[in-house]
Amino acid sequence: xxxxxxxxxxxxxxxxxxxxxxxxxxxxxxxxxxxxxxxxxxxxxxxxxxxxxxxxxxxxxxxxxxxxxxxxxxxxxxxxxxxxx
Amino acid sequence: xxxxxxxxxxxxxxxxxxxxxxxxxxxxxxxxxxxxxxxxxxxxxxxxxxxxxxxxxxxxxxxxxxxxxxxxxxxxxxxxxxxxxxxxxxxxxxxxxxxxxxxxxxxxxxxxxxxxxxxxxxxxxxxxxxxxxxxxxxxxxxxxxxxxxxxxxxxxxxxxxxxxxxxxxxxxxxxxxxxxxxxxxxxxxxxxxxxxxxxxxxxxxxxxxxxxxxxxxxxxxxxxxxxxxxxxxxxxxxxxxxxxxxxxxxxxxxxxxxxxxxxxxxxxxxxxxxxxxxxxxxxxxxxxxxxxxxxxxxxxxxxxxxxxxxxxxxxxxxxxxxxxxxxxxxxxxxxxxxxxxxxxxxxxxxxxxxxxxxxxxxxxxxxxxxxxxxxxx
Numbered sequence: 397x398x399x400x401x402x403x404x405x406x407x408x409x410x411x412x413x414x415x416x417x418x419x420x421x422x423x424x425x426x427x428x429x430x431x432x433x434x435x436x437x438x439x440x441x442x443x444x445x446x447x448x449x450x451x452x453x454x455x456x457x458x459x460x461x462x463x464x465x466x467x468x469x470x471x472x473x474x475x476x477x478x479x480x481x
Numbered sequence: 482x483x484x485x486x487x488x489x490x491x492x493x494x495x496x497x498x499x500x501x502x503x504x505x506x507x508x509x510x511x512x513x514x515x516x517x518x519x520x521x522x523x524x525x526x527x528x529x530x531x532x533x534x535x536x537x538x539x540x541x542x543x544x545x546x547x548x549x550x551x552x553x554x555x556x557x558x559x560x561x562x563x564x565x566x567x568x569x570x571x572x573x574x575x576x577x578x579x580x581x582x583x584x585x586x587x588x589x590x591x592x593x594x595x596x597x598x599x600x601x602x603x604x605x606x607x608x609x610x611x612x613x614x615x616x617x618x619x620x621x622x623x624x625x626x627x628x629x630x631x632x633x634x635x636x637x638x639x640x641x642x643x644x645x646x647x648x649x650x651x652x653x654x655x656x657x658x659x660x661x662x663x664x665x666x667x668x669x670x671x672x673x674x675x676x677x678x679x680x681x682x683x684x685x686x687x688x689x690x691x692x693x694x695x696x697x698x699x700x701x702x703x704x705x706x707x708x709x710x711x712x713x714x715x716x717x718x719x720x721x722x723x724x725x726x727x728x729x730x731x732x733x734x735x736x737x738x739x740x741x742x743x744x745x746x747x748x749x750x751x752x753x754x755x756x757x758x759x760x761x762x763x764x765x766x767x768x769x770x771x772x773x774x775x776x777x778x779x780x781x782x783x784x785x786x787x788x789x790x791x792x793x794x795x796x797x798x799x800x801x802x803x804x805x806x807x808x809x810x811x812x813x814x815x816x817x818x819x820x821x822x823x824x825x826x827x828x829x830x831x832x833x834x835x836x837x838x839x840x841x842x843x844x845x846x847x848x849x850x851x852x853x854x855x856x857x858x
Contacts, residue, residue: 434498434499434502435498435499435501435502436498437498438497438498438501438513438515438521439515439518440515460512460513460514461501461510461512461513461514461515461523462511462512462513463509463510463511464501464502464505464509464510464511464513464523465505465509465510466505466506466507466509
């Protein structure tokens, strides 16, 4: 099955450390995350979650966690900032 | 109406992020909306809502509301809400159908064997559908087909056909076998005690074995004959005889001890060799035997051995008076052989008859015994 992210990774010369997690931001209105390890913060302004060796913080307005599964997250709302710490 | 099967939870509690992450490991959650620090709403698949609810309760969350949507939930709601009503409706439908039929038969007033016969008769001849079952007709039919019934009433109660029967009351003597009582031995009637039937003899009559003593019927005042079981106790004097004979002179024949043997060899019945001693006896008797001459020989040679024994005649004279008691006892023993089953011995006597050379002893034992028996017994 064709996987867009996997195709991109294969084209890179050095793809080491690219398997931790994937983030896709669609027009600042939807953020799709693969490979999360659990929620840390949940509010209308900030949603943060753990990934391998880091925490990702998403800031915005009227944020809603529209999907939460074992390893994926879908965040809807006005996404202003995505930061990895 | 939404077709997608979803459950929306509204929960109240702290540290929701950790719990939601834990739930997300087993159930995919959607539309998670944190309204404030302590309140959140989210959706999960309807089929998994119990699992989510269990985790939330284990974690100490307060579930403020739980709203279900979707076709599955609707169907389940109908099943649970209307299940009882549906069950009751089905019960009444089945009951209504079943109520159209007789499923049990209750027969009273007769023994078990007759009950079975009556149930089989009703099942065979009448429908078990209530509307087609005419109880009057059942009553008439039972009266016609069962002689022992004097009164019958039928009714249907629920799904049971109740048949109440009164049997005919008949005196005991009309039951049983309608056979005449006959004499089982030659006798003089001494006592009669009639229970039922008609007597054909009276006290003092002499009857022979097989004569009819009581007929199995009575004649009523209107002159009609009614069958009854012949019953009576009839005692009779039975004469049991035994006899012996004494001859004042008699001839006894005995062997002298002399004998002559003649042998012959036979093949297929033909005499092929004979050895015969000369037989000069005036009075003799013979004994002969055939034996196989040689064993395991295909030809059947036989040895026929004939022995002639010489006889002598001896005239023995005896006086009856000397052996009188012995002959009387001999005659008595013969008479006693016939009185094994008697009730009591009334009398015994003997008579002597003398002829030119012989004396006859007749011993008679008179017994009183029950002489009645049924024909064919």
